[in-house]
Amino acid sequence: xxxxxxxxxxxxxxxxxxxRTHDANLNxxxxxAGGMGIVLDEVRVIPDIAERIQVAVNECRNTFxxxxxxxxxxxxxxxxxxxxxxxxxxxxxxxxDEARGLLEESLGTKDLSxxxxxxxxIPDGAELIxxxxxxxxxxxxxxxxxxxxxxxxxxxxxxxVENKVSGGSKVVSKSIHVFEGESHxxxxxxxxxxxxxxxxxxxxxxxxxxxxxxxxxxxxxxENDVDKAIELLGxxxxxxxxxxxxxxxxx
Amino acid sequence: xxxxxxxxxxxxxxxxxxxRTHDANLNxxxxxAGGMGIVLDEVRVIPDIAERIQVAVNECRNTFxxxxxxxxxxxxxxxxxxxxxxxxxxxxxxxxDEARGLLEESLGTKDLSxxxxxxxxIPDGAELIxxxxxxxxxxxxxxxxxxxxxxxxxxxxxxxVENKVSGGSKVVSKSIHVFEGESHxxxxxxxxxxxxxxxxxxxxxxxxxxxxxxxxxxxxxxENDVDKAIELLGxxxxxxxxxxxxxxxxx
Numbered sequence: 173x174x175x176x177x178x179x180x181x182x183x184x185x186x187x188x189x190x191x192r193t194h195d196a197n198l199n200x201x202x203x204x205a206g207g208m209g210i211v212l213d214e215v216r217v218i219p220d221i222a223e224r225i226q227v228a229v230n231e232c233r234n235t236f237x238x239x240x241x242x243x244x245x246x247x248x249x250x251x252x253x254x255x256x257x258x259x260x261x262x263x264x265x266x267x268x269d270e271a272r273g274l275l276e277e278s279l280g281t282k283d284l285s286x287x288x289x290x291x292x293x294i295p296d297g298a299e300l301i302x303x304x305x306x307x308x309x310x311x312x313x314x315x316x317x318x319x320x321x322x323x324x325x326x327x328x329x330x331x332x333v334e335n336k337v338s339g340g341s342k343v344v345s346k347s348i349h350v351f352e353g354e355s356h357x358x359x360x361x362x363x364x365x366x367x368x369x370x371x372x373x374x375x376x377x378x379x380x381x382x383x384x385x386x387x388x389x390x391x392x393x394x395e396n397d398v399d400k401a402i403e404l405l406g407x408x409x410x411x412x413x414x415x416x417x418x419x420x421x422x423x
Numbered sequence: 424x425x426x427x428x429x430x431x432x433x434x435x436x437x438x439x440x441x442x443r444t445h446d447a448n449l450n451x452x453x454x455x456a457g458g459m460g461i462v463l464d465e466v467r468v469i470p471d472i473a474e475r476i477q478v479a480v481n482e483c484r485n486t487f488x489x490x491x492x493x494x495x496x497x498x499x500x501x502x503x504x505x506x507x508x509x510x511x512x513x514x515x516x517x518x519x520d521e522a523r524g525l526l527e528e529s530l531g532t533k534d535l536s537x538x539x540x541x542x543x544x545i546p547d548g549a550e551l552i553x554x555x556x557x558x559x560x561x562x563x564x565x566x567x568x569x570x571x572x573x574x575x576x577x578x579x580x581x582x583x584v585e586n587k588v589s590g591g592s593k594v595v596s597k598s599i600h601v602f603e604g605e606s607h608x609x610x611x612x613x614x615x616x617x618x619x620x621x622x623x624x625x626x627x628x629x630x631x632x633x634x635x636x637x638x639x640x641x642x643x644x645x646e647n648d649v650d651k652a653i654e655l656l657g658x659x660x661x662x663x664x665x666x667x668x669x670x671x672x673x674x
Contacts (some may be wrong), residue, residue: 186625189463190596191453192640193627198468202442212440214475217449217466220625224465247606248626249613287609322628345441355498358538362500374437374471375499376444377573389443 174370174393177340178213179205180232184243184253185321186219196323197242204330209339210238220244225256233260233316238337243321245310247287254311257318258295268294271309278307302332312336341393346402348416350409353377354386360408361388367404368397425621425644428591429464430456431483435494435504436572437470447574448493455581460590461489471495476507484511484567489588494572496561498538505562508569509546519545522560529558553583563587592644597653599667601660604628605637611659612639618655619648 181201187193198215205212213236218224225244232239244253258265271292276282284292291308294300301310301317305328310319317336319329350357354375365373371392378385390401402418409416432452438444449466456463464487469475476495483490495504509516522543527533535543542559545551552561552568556579561570568587570580601608605626616624622643629636641652653669660667 183466186623186642187627187640188449189453189466190594190642191450191457191463192596192625194450198439199442199445202440206442212442213470215434215440215466215468219464220623246626246628247604248609249616250623250625285606285609287606290609343441345443353498355536355538358499358536358541365500372437372471372501374443374501375497376438377497389438391437391441 173341175340176393177210177237177338179210179238179240180214180216180236181212182225182228182232182239182241183215183217183321184220184225184241185217186250188217188243189219197321197326200323200327201240201242201330206343208334208337209342210337211340211343220250220252222252222256222259225253226260229257229260229316233314237315239316240333241316241318242326245291245308245318245320247290251290253318254293254295257313257316261295261297261313261316263296263313265293266296268292268298268300271300274300274303274307274309299336301329301336304328304331343391343393344395344398345389345391346398346418347387347389348402348406348409348418349378349385349387350414350416351383351385352414353384356412356414357386357388357409360405360412364390364401364405364408368392368394368401370394371397371401373401373405424592426591427644428461428488428589430461430489430491431465431467431487432463433476433479433483433490433492434466434468434572435471435476435492436468437501439468439494440470448572448577451574451578452491452493452581457594459585459588460593461588462591462594471501471503473503473507473510476504477511480508480511480567484565488566490567491584492567492569493577496542496559496569496571498536498541502541504569505544505546508564508567512546512564512567514547514564516544517547519543519549519551522551525551525554525558525560550587552580552587555579555582594642594644595646595649596640596642597649597669598638598640599653599657599660599669600636600638601665601667602634602636603665604635607663607665608637608639608660611656611663615641615652615656615659619643619645619652621645622648622652624652624656 298311298313374389549562549564625640
């Protein structure tokens, strides 16, 4: 039985949309989710605007099994994620004693400034997500996981998220490559893909050091089907007089 | 008068969501749009699924001035963007003579395979977007620009898109930096931001070689306001006994 668990990622931040900052969280989280048996099924990048955050959170939490957000949980005026996740759920944003304690511990102070206290304001009913890097926690509310935007912090929070999610069937992926244009193989790819349920084949052209070709990536939650499809694909490539290569994909 | 022109980017491709491929188009297109006076206001990354493409295209084209899509216009079975943009608009997908000519020219053949002919199938009423890199064109239909997913090809297509869009007011951006935690400046940032209409200040913490600090990025379509806000912000930072630095942001 194939069990699909699907997630959305909401990246919150003007700095990504203006091009000032390169997002590094999408790719990391995509691979992490794959390893957990969670299919990342949509990503949205939205600005630091209250209503946009609320709408995106509510649309995604009603559509996907899990929702991850990154960004906007720091101490300054443009950090408005927590309050708008609270609003999306219709709950209050409260000073959270445990979060306050974590901040005081990490900052080595018994007297937090008003700005830093913002980072201890957590929606009512949420469960904290540990931040071993810089103390200020994320949180889980319903099926929504609110994480930091700074990649090293976001990555450290995922370690704690692993205790809070249940993945489905893991997708297995294998690929073979040809050094000819992908268009020659279009019919073959369709045939092989149509032979197996739950199986997809992606075709990704590459140009590398003067030679070009394509990688065919076969993916399915049923590992045996992936092996059979790779074999069938290889046979069909040979049958038309072409060669294929396996191993690491050319970039 | 400030004129805002807003755009959405739809990145179509399983390979981005699985983590196999790092997207490189978001950041490039964000900066390009900024230079054109277009605010990139939302990005969605969606899988190669017909209905998902149609829904995203229709939601975005009704909400934003311009919509850009990347990916899914190659010759293989997983390249389904063109047919689903056509469906989203309720128009037919037709063999386009000029597109066919461009492909024949670029591939040096008078006899295109069925797979390659897919790349000359263009929605009825669309205008071609030139692809100086590999021939196969993108297209513009209404306010939607359908571009290739391979970064170098996408970038070359934007040169032609520049002739087809009208930007609004360009956003000017200047920044100053401090080598203290951003939380100390939270109140100042709010005050300065609230002094000017259309002006936003982003606060971005950094950690670099053992020292940490924050960059404050002031953005507005009114350049004079940006200068005045930077001056006011600098004064307020000095008033609290801190130092600031301008120039390039630490990464």
